[in-house]
Amino acid sequence: MTRLLLAIETSCDETAAAVVDEDLTVRSSIVASQVDLHAAFGGVVPELASRAHIEMITPIVERALVEAGVDGPQLAGVAVTSGPGLVGALLVGIATAKSLALGWGVPVVSVNHLEGHLASVYLADPAVAFPQVALLVSGGHCMLTRATAPGRYELLGETVDDSIGEAYDKVARFLGLGYPGGPVLDRLALEGADVLDFPRPMLAEGYTFSFSGLKTAVVNYVCADPGFSETDVAASFVAACMDVLVTKLRRALREFGDPALAIVGGVAASPILRARAQALADEFRTQLLIPPQSMATDNAAMIGVAGWHKLAAVGPSDSAFGPEPDLRLRFV
Numbered sequence: 001m002t003r004l005l006l007a008i009e010t011s012c013d014e015t016a017a018a019v020v021d022e023d024l025t026v027r028s029s030i031v032a033s034q035v036d037l038h039a040a041f042g043g044v045v046p047e048l049a050s051r052a053h054i055e056m057i058t059p060i061v062e063r064a065l066v067e068a069g070v071d072g073p074q075l076a077g078v079a080v081t082s083g084p085g086l087v088g089a090l091l092v093g094i095a096t097a098k099s100l101a102l103g104w105g106v107p108v109v110s111v112n113h114l115e116g117h118l119a120s121v122y123l124a125d126p127a128v129a130f131p132q133v134a135l136l137v138s139g140g141h142c143m144l145t146r147a148t149a150p151g152r153y154e155l156l157g158e159t160v161d162d163s164i165g166e167a168y169d170k171v172a173r174f175l176g177l178g179y180p181g182g183p184v185l186d187r188l189a190l191e192g193a194d195v196l197d198f199p200r201p202m203l204a205e206g207y208t209f210s211f212s213g214l215k216t217a218v219v220n221y222v223c224a225d226p227g228f229s230e231t232d233v234a235a236s237f238v239a240a241c242m243d244v245l246v247t248k249l250r251r252a253l254r255e256f257g258d259p260a261l262a263i264v265g266g267v268a269a270s271p272i273l274r275a276r277a278q279a280l281a282d283e284f285r286t287q288l289l290i291p292p293q294s295m296a297t298d299n300a301a302m303i304g305v306a307g308w309h310k311l312a313a314v315g316p317s318d319s320a321f322g323p324e325p326d327l328r329l330r331f332v
């Protein structure tokens with residue numbers, strides 16, 4: 001019988017559970033977004049997030065199990081995000097995973113959320129090539145790595161200030177467009193034109209990113225010109241972000257000549273980024289690895305995939321683990 005893993009993700013504002021089998025087929029994936037809860041505040045309110053996770057986690061796990069047609073004790077284990085993320089939010093997922101695993105008599109495996117995103121490419125195509133130039137672009141991170149084998153990463157560079165998703169969210173909040181900013185700015189960008197001369201920060205600087213100055217440039221422009229065009233601001237901001245990402249990716253593909261380019265994290269849901277990434281992959285004749293659009297933002301299926309990888313590589317986790325809000329990727 002195929003072995004099944006229950007995966008739980010509660011690191012930020014999505015309460016998610018999934019059942020993933022050993023062949024990395026997703027048997028169920030349930031995501032309860034708290035977007036409506038936080039929208040009024042223009043960003044995630046940690047205490048509200050923790051409370052909402054507590055309310056949602058049991059029904060979400062139940063639904064994932066029912067949809068997959070599996071009972072807890074039949075599982076091969078429970079995978080759960082242990083960090084990075086909001087401490088109270090992580091705690092809800094970890095406490096749930098540990099108590100369910102204990103009650104069912106199955107092992108538990110802690111998963112790094114960033115490894116989950118990097119593993120999300122398997123959700124689109126299990127034939128994943130290495131080495132990869134792998135870009136992680138989310139609300140919390142903007143990091144360029146080289147994945148040399150499953151679970152083995154070299155850091156090429158990361159942001160010195162805001163992540164790209166954070167810049168999207170802050171610009172959108174400033175424009176009164178609500179939270180999260182990515183999808184709405186993308187939509188407006190497609191209706192506008194890249195006519196405003198926003199900076200492309202750190203273009204010449206290797207693999208280091210910076211988005212805070214670009215965000216400030218947008219805010220300054222909007223303050224100075226009350227008659228600004230929202231769609232042109234969106235198009236010009238998104239174009240500046242994309243130019244930065246594509247420049248760094250092109251540099252890495254040129255330097256390493258890797259057979260695969262992976263783009264993961266919430267911003268990988270962007271149709272604009274997806275199109276630019278595909279064009280780049282075509283240019284370098286490299287395989288584009290990108291999760292399905294619905295699996296780019298936080299979900300538990302990617303935690304299940306990373307959980308299987310970790311189980312195979314190092315086995316179950318010691319049950320003493322706790323939340324690690326600042327957990328980093330391990331670079332080897």
Ligand code: KG4
Pocket residue numbers: 012137138139140141164165166168169180181182183186265266267268269270271296297298
């Ligand atoms: O990976 P994720 O769900 O959470 C973190 O791990 O941070 O990423 C969330 C981020 C938010 O900043 C959101 O604005 C951005 O991903 N995002 C997008 C799109 N959908 C979500 N950014 C650009 N275009 C999108 N369509």
Ligand code: ZN
Pocket residue numbers: 113117138139265266297298
């Ligand atoms: Zn994430």
